Amino acid sequence: MSEVLEAALxxxxxxxxxxxxxxxxxxxxxxxxxxxxxxxxxxxAGGFHxxxxxxxxxxxxxxxxxxxxxxxxxxxxxxxxxxxxxxYFVAMVAIPIGPGLVGRDIxxxxxxxxxxxxxxxxGTLMAGWASANKYSLLGAVRQVxxxxxxxxxxxxxxASVAMAAGSLGFTDIVDAWEPWWLIWQLPAAVVFFVAGLxxxxxxxxxxxxxxxxxxxxxxxxxxxxxxxxxxxxxxxGIVLLCFLTSVLFLGGWHGPFVDSWVWTFAKAGVLAFxxxxxRVSYPRMRADQLQKLAWQILIPVALAxxxxxxxxxxxx
Amino acid sequence: MDGGYSGNYxxxxxxxxxxxxxVLAGVVANRLLRPHVPTAEKxxxxxxxxxxxxxxxxxxxxxxxxxxxxxVIFAVxxxxxxxxxxxxxTDGYGLVTLVEMVVFIGFLATGIGYAWRRGVLRxx
Numbered sequence: 001m002s003e004v005l006e007a008a009l010x011x012x013x014x015x016x017x018x019x020x021x022x023x024x025x026x027x028x029x030x031x032x033x034x035x036x037x038x039x040x041x042x043x044x045a046g047g048f049h050x051x052x053x054x055x056x057x058x059x060x061x062x063x064x065x066x067x068x069x070x071x072x073x074x075x076x077x078x079x080x081x082x083x084x085x086x087x088y089f090v091a092m093v094a095i096p097i098g099p100g101l102v103g104r105d106i107x108x109x110x111x112x113x114x115x116x117x118x119x120x121x122x123g124t125l126m127a128g129w130a131s132a133n134k135y136s137l138l139g140a141v142r143q144v145x146x147x148x149x150x151x152x153x154x155x156x157x158x159a160s161v162a163m164a165a166g167s168l169g170f171t172d173i174v175d176a177w178e179p180w181w182l183i184w185q186l187p188a189a190v191v192f193f194v195a196g197l198x199x200x201x202x203x204x205x206x207x208x209x210x211x212x213x214x215x216x217x218x219x220x221x222x223x224x225x226x227x228x229x230x231x232x233x234x235x236x237g238i239v240l241l242c243f244l245t246s247v248l249f250l251g252g253w254h255g256p257f258v259d260s261w262v263w264t265f266a267k268a269g270v271l272a273f274x275x276x277x278x279r280v281s282y283p284r285m286r287a288d289q290l291q292k293l294a295w296q297i298l299i300p301v302a303l304a305x306x307x308x309x310x311x312x313x314x315x316x
Numbered sequence: 317m318d319g320g321y322s323g324n325y326x327x328x329x330x331x332x333x334x335x336x337x338x339v340l341a342g343v344v345a346n347r348l349l350r351p352h353v354p355t356a357e358k359x360x361x362x363x364x365x366x367x368x369x370x371x372x373x374x375x376x377x378x379x380x381x382x383x384x385x386x387x388v389i390f391a392v393x394x395x396x397x398x399x400x401x402x403x404x405x406t407d408g409y410g411l412v413t414l415v416e417m418v419v420f421i422g423f424l425a426t427g428i429g430y431a432w433r434r435g436v437l438r439x440x
Contacts, residue, residue, distance in 0.1 A: 007323075007327055007330075008330075011327065011330060011331060011334060014331075015334060015338075062342070062345055062346050062349055062350075063346075063349045063350055064346075064350060065350050065351050065352065065353065066346065066350060067358055067359065068359070069359055069360065069361050069362070070359040070360065070361075071360075071361050071368075071371075071372055072361075081339070082335075082336065082339040085335065085339060086332060086335035086336060086339065089331060089334070089335045089338075090328060090331045090332055090335065093327065093328065093331045103327070103331070104324055104327040104328070106324045106328070107321075107324070108398075110398070111398055112328075129373075131361075131372065132361060132371070132372030132373055133361050133362060133363075133368075133372045134363070134372055134374060135362070135363075136372070137372060137373065137374065145380045145383065148380075148383055148384055148387040149383060149387070151387070151391065152387060152390050152391060152394065155391070155394045155397075156394055156397070159394065159397040159398055159401055162398060162401040162402065163397075163400075163401035163404055166401070166402055166403075166404065166405035166406070167402055168398060168401075168402055215362070215364075220362055221361070221362055224346060224350065225342055225343065225346040226343075229339065229342065288438070291380070291383065295383070295386075295428070295431075295432075296432065299390075299428060300425070300428070303421055303424060303425055303428075306397070306417075306421055307418065307421055310404065310414050310417055310418070311414065313404055313405055314404065314405075314410050314411055314413075314414045
């Protein structure tokens with residue numbers, strides 16, 4: 001019985017993190033972007049530097065009228081946000097933040113998380129198709145092309161670190177990790193993070209939702225709560241990518257002085273800052289540039305890294 | 317907490333249910349809180365304020381279908397990497413396994429090199 005209770009408690013903690021961390025990243029984005037662009041960002045809601053802005057946004061979204069276009073495929077249209085959001089929560093369950101601090105330590109951890117993350121894109125595709133809107137359809141088609149290009153380097157880079165550690169479990173990988181991996185696995189880490197950003201449609205890879213060309217891509221027709229769920233999915237995706245990168249490539253809870261979950265959070269926090277920083281710094285990439293980056297740079301680099309990892313692992 | 321296979325995936329199933337319950341609760345709360353004022357204009361397809369022209373489900377030429385083929389080939393190959401990655405370091409595998417893998421990655425690299433030279437990696 002206590003086993004079931006413990007499992008339930010762990011799930012609830014992960015669920016709480018799933019609801020709060022994306023808001024923290026969102027607030028970080030508001031404020032960091034604002035200061036990088038010499039403005040203040042939200043200052044009113046909640047008093048102190050507008051800390052409650054996203055809570056207020058959530059309350060607003062929950063009260064908004066729902067509009068499903070008459071031409072849309074109603075059922076698919078209304079299901080899509082759930083399909084986009086739930087996989088990120090399920091993936092989060094498997095990611096450890098400290099020794100023993102994990103929703104559930106799944107033995108084939110990397111494989112599980114990569115597979116589940118891939119499902120989230122189906123939600124976007126459903127949204128784009130079911131909207132019966134030209135912008136949405138274009139956005140969905142762009143999304144698919146981007147996914148096909150970037151899923152591959154993403155998976156290959158993750159395979160490199162699994163090979164180095166000789167395990168697919170996150171805890172085993174972090175246990176096997178040593179500081180010199182930072183140099184040895186650096187190409188894989190960069191490829192993984194860049195490809196992850198592209199899968200999440202974060203700028204500079206935000207062509208599927210390019211607001212200046214196709215309004216908001218697959219989400220154009222969405223309003224109110226369902227729109228908010230898509231936004232939550234995007235930020236949950238950032239949280240997931242940052243924790244995944246820090247656990248796989250940056251040593252997770254290993255750090256100077258003492259091993260602690262604080263290090264995992266610190267590393268993920270820095271990565272989240274980098275995500276925002278990239279958004280402010282780089283213009284959107286075109287379709288041909290996106291494909292070129294994936295197929296002619298990231299995939300060859302990832303393949304070379306696999307080779308290097310294999311040779312070093314056997315020779316060591 | 318036992319790390320059994322069925323136990324792990326029971327937790328996963330509960331997680332999926334929890335996520336679904338969250339979405340459902342949000343949707344129900346939204347239904348109770350929101351106004352409902354339907355007008356015909358509100359339900360037309362959005363096309364920058366103009367009346368929509370034609371059908372939203374227009375035919376488009378998916379020019380990147382070659383990339384799709386490439387992706388399927390590579391993705392299936394990449395799946396084989398993972399089981400291989402876990403046993404590389406164990407006794408009795410080592411060098412021979414590595415050479416096999418080099419051949420395997422060599423095939424992948426040749427494939428992408430060929431596609432590159434044929435110019436299919438260029439966006440049309």
